[in-house]
Amino acid sequence: MENDVKALLGIKASFAEEKINKYLPLTSGMQNTIIEAMRYSVQAGGKRLRPVLMEETFSLFGGKGDEIYCFMAAIEMIHTYSLVHDDLPAMDNDMLRRGKPTTHAVYGEAMGVLAGDALLNYAFETALKAFDVEASNHKAIIKALRVLAKKAGIYGMIGGQVVDVESEKNQLDITEEKINFIYELKTGALIEASMMIGAILAGADDSEINLIEQIASKIGMAFQIQDDILDIEGDEKVLGKPIGSDERNEKATYVTFAGIEKSKKEVKRLTDEAIGILKELPYENKFLEDLLSYLVYRDN
Amino acid sequence: MENDVKALLGIKASFAEEKINKYLPLTSGMQNTIIEAMRYSVQAGGKRLRPVLMEETFSLFGGKGDEIYCFMAAIEMIHTYSLVHDDLPAMDNDMLRRGKPTTHAVYGEAMGVLAGDALLNYAFETALKAFDVEASNHKAIIKALRVLAKKAGIYGMIGGQVVDVESEKNQLDITEEKINFIYELKTGALIEASMMIGAILAGADDSEINLIEQIASKIGMAFQIQDDILDIEGDEKVLGKPIGSDERNEKATYVTFAGIEKSKKEVKRLTDEAIGILKELPYENKFLEDLLSYLVYRDN
Numbered sequence: 389m390e391n392d393v394k395a396l397l398g399i400k401a402s403f404a405e406e407k408i409n410k411y412l413p414l415t416s417g418m419q420n421t422i423i424e425a426m427r428y429s430v431q432a433g434g435k436r437l438r439p440v441l442m443e444e445t446f447s448l449f450g451g452k453g454d455e456i457y458c459f460m461a462a463i464e465m466i467h468t469y470s471l472v473h474d475d476l477p478a479m480d481n482d483m484l485r486r487g488k489p490t491t492h493a494v495y496g497e498a499m500g501v502l503a504g505d506a507l508l509n510y511a512f513e514t515a516l517k518a519f520d521v522e523a524s525n526h527k528a529i530i531k532a533l534r535v536l537a538k539k540a541g542i543y544g545m546i547g548g549q550v551v552d553v554e555s556e557k558n559q560l561d562i563t564e565e566k567i568n569f570i571y572e573l574k575t576g577a578l579i580e581a582s583m584m585i586g587a588i589l590a591g592a593d594d595s596e597i598n599l600i601e602q603i604a605s606k607i608g609m610a611f612q613i614q615d616d617i618l619d620i621e622g623d624e625k626v627l628g629k630p631i632g633s634d635e636r637n638e639k640a641t642y643v644t645f646a647g648i649e650k651s652k653k654e655v656k657r658l659t660d661e662a663i664g665i666l667k668e669l670p671y672e673n674k675f676l677e678d679l680l681s682y683l684v685y686r687d688n
Numbered sequence: 689m690e691n692d693v694k695a696l697l698g699i700k701a702s703f704a705e706e707k708i709n710k711y712l713p714l715t716s717g718m719q720n721t722i723i724e725a726m727r728y729s730v731q732a733g734g735k736r737l738r739p740v741l742m743e744e745t746f747s748l749f750g751g752k753g754d755e756i757y758c759f760m761a762a763i764e765m766i767h768t769y770s771l772v773h774d775d776l777p778a779m780d781n782d783m784l785r786r787g788k789p790t791t792h793a794v795y796g797e798a799m800g801v802l803a804g805d806a807l808l809n810y811a812f813e814t815a816l817k818a819f820d821v822e823a824s825n826h827k828a829i830i831k832a833l834r835v836l837a838k839k840a841g842i843y844g845m846i847g848g849q850v851v852d853v854e855s856e857k858n859q860l861d862i863t864e865e866k867i868n869f870i871y872e873l874k875t876g877a878l879i880e881a882s883m884m885i886g887a888i889l890a891g892a893d894d895s896e897i898n899l900i901e902q903i904a905s906k907i908g909m910a911f912q913i914q915d916d917i918l919d920i921e922g923d924e925k926v927l928g929k930p931i932g933s934d935e936r937n938e939k940a941t942y943v944t945f946a947g948i949e950k951s952k953k954e955v956k957r958l959t960d961e962a963i964g965i966l967k968e969l970p971y972e973n974k975f976l977e978d979l980l981s982y983l984v985y986r987d988n
Contacts, residue, residue: 413842417847418847418851418866418869419842419843419846419847419848419850419851419873421850421854422842422846422847422850423842426842469805473801473802473805476778476801477778478776478777478778478797478798478800478801479798479801497778498778498779498853499850499853500778501773501776501778501779501801502773502846502849502850502853504805505769505773505804505805505808505846506841506842506846506850508805508808508809509808509837509840509841509842509846510841510842512812512833512837513834513837513838513841516830516833516834516837519830526826526830530816530819530826533812533816534813534816537809537812537813537816538813540809541806541809541810541813542713542719542722542723542726542806542809542810543717543719546719546722546802546805546806546809547717547718547719547722548719549802550719550721550722550799550802550806551718551719553798553799553802554721566718569718573719
């Protein structure tokens, strides 16, 4: 089954990529360098998990209409900008990501800052295009915009990123509470946004949106803990990157506090709970169920 | 008259500041550092021209309602984020702005990047609050959001910033066309957004919004050329900063191409044209007229 899910995810990711590409600005004008840098950053690859999760949740609730594509592109632009800024010399100072030179490595540091800014701004420009879609539900789009903005900001992804940056400088001050906060916000928030926006645009009601937020929160947490586990026990060939980086960087992770056995149990508990909630909903999307399991039990 | 306008601008700016402060996030939670850095950046001062221009254009068209305050706060957050990122070591590497330590000088470079990101993101969160205002016109707010996003992005402010950054590295490649492009986008776009959003939220029609965009474009250009002139002929005591910085940095400006006499004529021509268009509108806001003159003939 795992291979089936992986293959299907690949197909869905390609479809999402096609849609995202359509919303990327075309290189032209005097500001062509920044557009090139934006396109390079987004097209450098990735699993496209967030747009796929969004579309699958949209389809779970029987969503129809093209406005979802604007938000699929927007969430991937926001995810990408966060990586571009994360890789900057002032932050993680990474010259490679997924085997390719990072944006600032190719275009210089100033353009790295600006390409990130441009992607974040363009994400909102793109999401606003949902209003142009014929017969789109403006109320739902407004709600989706609010979720997008909140989950990407200081009470979402950026909030987690800030505490992560501060913790890296003061490894002694790190607590289990801080690790949970970082995982919930830095990783969890955009996964919550993805699934919630899918539900909102498909017309889910508030109690359903709330359940989806809970599912996404658990999956986001399990996803991140699995990342820590793979950094210890993963197969470098399958992962495509060296393991043991957290230990080398003396980075405290969830596993540091809980130990590897308890961490594995936690991944299982969170995933089972998430899928349990999903199954209680009066709708079905078998691929989404399989995807949630695959995401957290993945080997890369 | 000039002193009257300056005094009145001071009062209007204080009023705008009060409104903006209400929309700043309160320092709390584990991510308190970033909120502190955001508040520090916005509260470090400035003339608050953009929110004042927005409110005065709103009032020109007889605008009523509180949704304007969300956008006044949003435009100032966007202006502030652009300064925070501009001051970064990778960009202009400035440690002081208006006599105060810049955001990255106080909070470190990583937090400087994140505070800028957070302000841009929070600007959209804040503008979206306009939908909460009772009896607000959702169609106008959607239009205003689009203008805000476009004028702040690659076809607006960021676009100008990119060409400016590239030009600084290659002073030999600079052309008059590029200077115009940079001034129109880097400075002009947010002034256009400010005045257009004021008009849109007040219910102005498309032809009126178009005239306001023309006025703002001319004022933005004149404002920036006056900046160049002041850097050559200004009084350091009144300006509050040393003159001659463009020459020391070998920075090509509008004056480099046109010469100081032609530049002064151009400031006058652009301002006269802008005020001419404003006077043709069937509405009146004497302070706005005076403000436009003052802005471009200012001595600091």
